[in-house]
Amino acid sequence: MKTVAMVLFPDFLLLDMAGPMEVFSIANRYLAPTERYELSTIGTEHGALRASNGVSVHPDVHIDQADQAYDLLLVPGGPGAYSEKHPPLLDWLQSAVSRAGCYGSICTGAFVLGHAGLLDGYRVTTHWHYTERLIKAFPKATVETDKIYVQDRNLITSGGVTAGIDLALSVVAEDHGKKVAQDVAKVLLVVMKRQGSQAQFSPLMAAVAPHETxxxxxxxxxxxxxxxxxxxxxxxxxxxxxxxxxxxxxxxxxxxxxxxxxxxxxxxxxxxxxxxxxxxxxxxxxxxxxxxxxxxxxxxxxxxxxxxxxxxxxxx
CATH class of the missing domain: 1.10.10.60 (Homeodomain-like)
Incomplete structure (x- = not known):
């Protein structure tokens, strides 16, 4: 049984958490009990945490008590990911990642990993709207600006929001084969592999400067x-x-x-x-x-x- 944990903080994006976790949960329907994913959430604060859409989620455990060696440790995005640094979380992540089999981020969760020094030397991605900001903030990382998700060694990062589902499906396919991942994709009414890349959602041309030259x-x-x-x-x-x-x-x-x-x-x-x-x-x-x-x-x-x-x- 593989353990998957999602780290939550104030103002996280709920879909970044729910999408991937739902993929692993549905995958469990097709897996033997010993092969299923054990899912958990880790909070940076005691009690309920409010997502950016106002929904409150009560994590299973506080980061001070989360000393398990997780097989996959994920960080969601949201305003709380790119607007705040959460020092206690950054310190905890540095230690937790050293014990984890694999770690990663959904959407702008890459900024949290970056502030923890966990993107340096890796190929990564994030939501197309924030790729330039990620490039400037963490120049030691190689940012893939149009990928739906990127896996580089033990780090896996995804593009914006629903790309977290693509990331999770890729993990299921690697762990249990393409057939299981396809069955999960059918339940969720999504395609196993999207046509195109993040570029199809983002404008290719930057806005013209307002001053006349x-x-x-x-x-x-x-x-x-x-x-x-x-x-x-x-x-x-x-x-x-x-x-x-x-x-x-x-x-x-x-x-x-x-x-x-x-x-x-x-x-x-x-x-x-x-x-x-x-x-x-x-x-x-x-x-x-x-x-x-x-x-x-x-x-x-x-x-x-x-x-x-x-x-x-x-x-x-």
């Missing part, structure tokens, strides 16, 4: 005329700069090349049209500036990991 003028012009053809020379002309100087200034200000910005803007435009309209793919491709469905399909597959048709189906 030659670069932002070009950016705004491109966004209003995505169906037109653009070259570095044309963009530079709009900014009244030489092509080389424009490319250098653009990359410095926007953190991507002009052509990367244009491509990302076109993909985001196409995504919006696929989500909000029933326009034919040919029209979507034209309005977004791809020129052809084939080109749009290639870039969608390359950047998002799925075709425009699958993207529309998953968004509807």
């Amino acid at each position: 030659p670069v932002t003028r070009v950016q705004n012009y491109m966004l209003e005329h995505l169906d037109e053809a653009f070259s570095i020379e044309r963009m530079a002309g709009l900014a009244t700069m030489s092509p080389r100087h424009f490319a250098r200034v653009f990359a410095r200000e926007v953190k991507m090349t002009p052509m990367e910005f244009l491509q990302s803007a076109r993909i985001d435009c196409a995504r919006n049209l696929l989500e909000t309209t029933d326009l034919p793919l040919k029209t979507v491709a034209f309005k977004s500036g791809f020129g052809s469905v084939r080109h749009m399909r290639f870039l969608f597959s390359e950047k998002l990991g799925l075709t425009p048709t699958l993207y529309r189906e998953q968004s509807s």
